[in-house]
Amino acid sequence: MTESRLIGPVRVVGVGLLGASIGLGLKAKGIDVILADASPTHLAIAVDYGAGRPAEPGDRPQLVVVCVPPDVTADVVAAELEAFPEALVTDVASVKLAVYHDLKARGADLSRYIGTHPMAGRERGGPMSGRADLFVGRPWVVVDHGNVSYQNAAAIDDLILDLGATLVELTPEQHxxxxxxxxxxxxxxxxxxxxxxxxxxxxxxxxxxxxxxxxxxxxxxxxxxxxxxxxxxxxxxxxxxxxxxxxxxxxxxxxxxxxxxxxxxxxxxxxxxxxxxxERLPGKHGVDRRYASLIVMVDDRPGQLARLFNDVGDAGVNLEDLRLEHSPGAQVGLAEIFVLPEVVERLTDELAARGWRIAG
Amino acid sequence: MTESRLIGPVRVVGVGLLGASIGLGLKAKGIDVILADASPTHLAIAVDYGAGRPAEPGDRPQLVVVCVPPDVTADVVAAELEAFPEALVTDVASVKLAVYHDLKARGADLSRYIGTHPMAGRERGGPMSGRADLFVGRPWVVVDHGNVSYQNAAAIDDLILDLGATLVELTPEQHxxxxxxxxxxxxxxxxxxxxxxxxxxxxxxxxxxxxxxxxxxxxxxxxxxxxxxxxxxxxxxxxxxxxxxxxxxxxxxxxxxxxxxxxxxxxxxxxxxxxxxxERLPGKHGVDRRYASLIVMVDDRPGQLARLFNDVGDAGVNLEDLRLEHSPGAQVGLAEIFVLPEVVERLTDELAARGWRIAG
Known part of the structure; x- marks a missing residue:
């Protein structure tokens, strides 16, 4: 685990899927995370879930991340800019130009606001569906409107880096x-x-x-x-x-x-x-690109997968995902094992040494 | 394995994905399968793959299954009706009224033809992608045009039953x-x-x-x-x-x-x-309905999945598919195990008895 360059605290406003996931991810990096939400119930669930702590008087966040629905994003960003005059404020709304225009029209302090959009999500919402690795390997767009100094924007880069996402810079219009x-x-x-x-x-x-x-x-x-x-x-x-x-x-x-x-x-x-x-889609087969995979041939009878996973466990490797394909007629199946990229080579060697046939 | 009521031989014309899969499935039931294809290469691959044998002079198939592209289906069905005057002939084309009208216009013997359409397929084509279980649990439409006697049509029902599919009766227009x-x-x-x-x-x-x-x-x-x-x-x-x-x-x-x-x-x-x-879609979450599933809570560390699969193997149960969901933050993951429906209850009991927490 690389150490975070964020100083914190980071204040997360809105603890749905994205807010809770940001909280979980930053806490795993040792950052002090302050949570706020219009719903006391959601807030309590997110705190119980370990995504952060409730706000306290005198909190002075380095960074505020606004994770509320699009139609109130500009309102909340403006309020946070006012409430925390030393903080950099960002939002994660999925449309960027409208929020920017709205803030500009109100005369908000745009030297401390920069919009972002993490390209991550799941079908389920709410704090309970949050997960620390939601953003790993996903694009996270930062839209530069030219009013934020390079130095001020650094905390955004640190946030994205901490959560394992890939920073993509676009203009609001391009985005x-x-x-x-x-x-x-x-x-x-x-x-x-x-x-x-x-x-x-x-x-x-x-x-x-x-x-x-x-x-x-x-x-x-x-x-x-x-x-x-x-x-x-x-x-x-x-x-x-x-x-x-x-x-x-x-x-x-x-x-x-x-x-x-x-x-x-x-x-x-x-x-x-x-x-x-x-065909132009990157990684068009929909494989989760956070993980590397190897394909092992497995005899299609009870106990064989257990033997395989014993050997994976003995190698000290955690299995992240698995796909099986086999035909009852063929007497042999294929197990595609997904693991962290840094262990795939070692695991391939260890499994081959134990007699497994590696098909890819 | 229930015994087939088909007498055979069954002649399969066209050994792409569907034809090869039908051959593999019927061979697994002990039926004599004759393969034919316009491409000698495809035919040789399908024979090597175990989907059936080449045609021989004097073959008298009970049933002919035409699995060729839609625009030549009527031609091939008409030719097979002529070549095998005692056989019932069916096709698997994905549009039914056009083939029927075409055959009627040519004056083909409609008392021995009945169209069908198995709702199964995969992205890959060709004999090598065939699998004996392609049709298991899938709907297989039989379109009744009123010219085939109930007795004559029985071989179609047997074919669908042998391949594990579910028979659905529709008119050609409904289909x-x-x-x-x-x-x-x-x-x-x-x-x-x-x-x-x-x-x-x-x-x-x-x-x-x-x-x-x-x-x-x-x-x-x-x-x-x-x-x-x-x-x-x-x-x-x-x-x-x-x-x-x-x-x-x-x-x-x-x-x-x-x-x-x-x-x-x-x-x-x-x-x-x-x-x-x-919401009207049956089984809308896209789970493979051929299998039953149970969800087991697994500590998120190396070796735990191996222990789980050891226990599944000890219970004599073959794992058909698996999905994993876990968050590094949460310290616990969910493994959804897919097995044949008839063993799910026993497996649930056995895993619970060995201390596994069953989440659903």
């Missing part, structure tokens, strides 16, 4: 256009596909496979939160949706006159375009 | 509308979203999270195959896409004038509709 494409438009599309299922006959629902499940997974997201996010980024989101809608119109026209010259080609081109687009 | 909604429309939507990524700046691609990955996963599908599928089911797909496009138009209009009265409510309602739709 908002990027998240419109990679986050907000997919949310809209997923919700609208899921909406088609409201009146679906049971016979159809019984045929559902993984494809539809994947496309509609994020349709379960909180509508209230998303109305706020989409409202703050309406321009960039609408622009991409219009281009998408034009593609869709052409696609429908081709389907409606499938035997017309060029209709098949148009459909093929749109589908090929999808291939090309998805 | 094609259902797959338009749960499979074909999601494919189009996913491809068109992925298409937006072609010109995305690298800064945006670096921020990609699991949401976009999920929405675009099936955009990697084979365009050639999908042009065939969509062409055969153009009417039902276009109908659903038009309703989806109308929702999208209203959504864009609301975003473009977000401060107008009612705009926020419209957006919230569309997103709530997505919640309602996705």
């Amino acid at each position: 908002d256009r990027a998240v419109a494409l990679v986050s907000h438009v997919p949310q809209v599309v997923s919700s609208l596909v899921a909406r088609r299922l409201i009146d679906a006959p049971h016979a159809a629902l019984n045929l559902v496979g993984q494809g539809l499940r994947d496309v509609t997974r994020i349709a379960a997201s909180d509508p209230e939160l998303w109305v706020q996010i989409l409202g703050q980024n309406a321009g960039p989101v609408a622009e991409i949706l219009r281009a998408y809608r034009d593609d869709l119109d052409r696609f429908i026209a081709a389907l409606e006159d499938f035997e017309a010259p060029g209709a098949r080609r148009r459909i093929a081109e749109e589908l090929f375009g999808g291939n090309t687009g998805v | 094609d509308r259902a797959v338009a909604l749960v499979s074909h429309v999601p494919q189009v939507v996913s491809s068109l979203v992925a298409r937006r990524l072609i010109d995305a700046p690298h800064a945006a691609l670096n921020l990609v999270g699991q949401g976009l990955r999920d929405v675009t996963r099936i955009a990697a599908s084979d365009p050639e195959l999908w042009v065939q599928i969509l062409g055969q089911n153009a009417g039902p797909v276009a109908e659903i896409l038009r309703a989806y496009r109308d929702d999208l138009d209203r959504f864009i209009a609301a975003l473009e004038d977000f401060e107008a009265p009612g705009a926020r409510r419209r957006i919230a309602e569309e997103l709530f509709g997505g919640n309602t739709g996705v």
Whole structure:
């Protein structure tokens, strides 16, 4: 564990998933974390959960991290800038230009505010879903608006480094256009596909496979939160949706006159375009990139996995995740073991020495 | 292993993923499987892989299963009906009405043809990705067109039963509308979203999270195959896409004038509709429903998982899959163990007796 360069205390306002995770991560680095939340119940849960301590009179935080819903982010940032005139204040809202404009319009002290956006999250919310490693290996965007001195901003870099995230610098405009494409438009599309299922006959629902499940997974997201996010980024989101809608119109026209010259080609081109687009995604197979993996061949009978994990345990290595693939017909299965990157080489050697066949 | 009621031999024409998997599954039941494929290389691989044997002069299959691309399915079914005048012939194409109309127009012997569609598949194709358990617990649609006697159709039921799938009876029209909604429309939507990524700046691609990955996963599908599928089911797909496009138009209009009265409510309602739709999906969390699961609390340190799997192995139970969730901060993790449904109760008792804390 590298030592933190943050002095602290760090005050976290709003102890949902992100706030609680920040608290847990910083506490693990030995930082004094002060928690605040509009809900006394949430606050008490987060304190019990070990994410930090309640505020005390006379607290003088070095850094304030505002983790509240988007529609009150600017209000809370402004209040924190006033309440702690020596602190650097940041927020983690998922749209950046609107908060900045709002603060500027109020005449807030922008020399002590810098917006950020950690690209991390899970389906569940609330302090109990917080985890210290939520940000490990994830991008964390810092948006530079040019009013914060390099020296003042250093605490933000330390925060991101402490939590194991990767710092990405963008302008607020770049950030908002990027998240419109990679986050907000997919949310809209997923919700609208899921909406088609409201009146679906049971016979159809019984045929559902993984494809539809994947496309509609994020349709379960909180509508209230998303109305706020989409409202703050309406321009960039609408622009991409219009281009998408034009593609869709052409696609429908081709389907409606499938035997017309060029209709098949148009459909093929749109589908090929999808291939090309998805190939641009980094780490497209969705493997958790915080961990390294190795693939071990395992005989498909009781006790073999236990023997494998005994050997992993004997090597002093903690298993972070595991995937199994095997066919009853094939008599052999593949176990993909995920471990911290720094131990993968040693583990591979140790398992090979114990007679395991390493497939990759 | 229950004994098969199929007499065989069963002739499988086309040894891609589905054909090879059917061969492997039937061979595991002791059935004589004859393989045929337009590609001698594919055929040789499938035979080596243990999915069946090459055809021999004088073969008299009881049942022929046609597993070729949609645009040649009717041709091959017609040829097989001619070549094996005593056999029942089926196909596994993913659109059913077009094949039936085509066969009827040619005057094929419809008293020996019945179409089916197994709802199973994986991203990888080809005989090497085949697996004997591909269909276990999956729906397998049989479309009844009224020309096949109950007695003649029995071999189809036996085939589906042998492969562990669940028989679903639909009319061809019901089937094609259902797959338009749960499979074909999601494919189009996913491809068109992925298409937006072609010109995305690298800064945006670096921020990609699991949401976009999920929405675009099936955009990697084979365009050639999908042009065939969509062409055969153009009417039902276009109908659903038009309703989806109308929702999208209203959504864009609301975003473009977000401060107008009612705009926020419209957006919230569309997103709530997505919640309602996705809640209708059976087993919505995407868990593999072939297996039962139990959740065990595990101390987060080396050797604990090995101890757990030792105990699972000692109980004589084969672990089918596993998911781990743990936070370094929390000192305790959850291991969700997937096993065959018939052993889950006994395993729960045995693990509890050995001191494991069962969380669910």
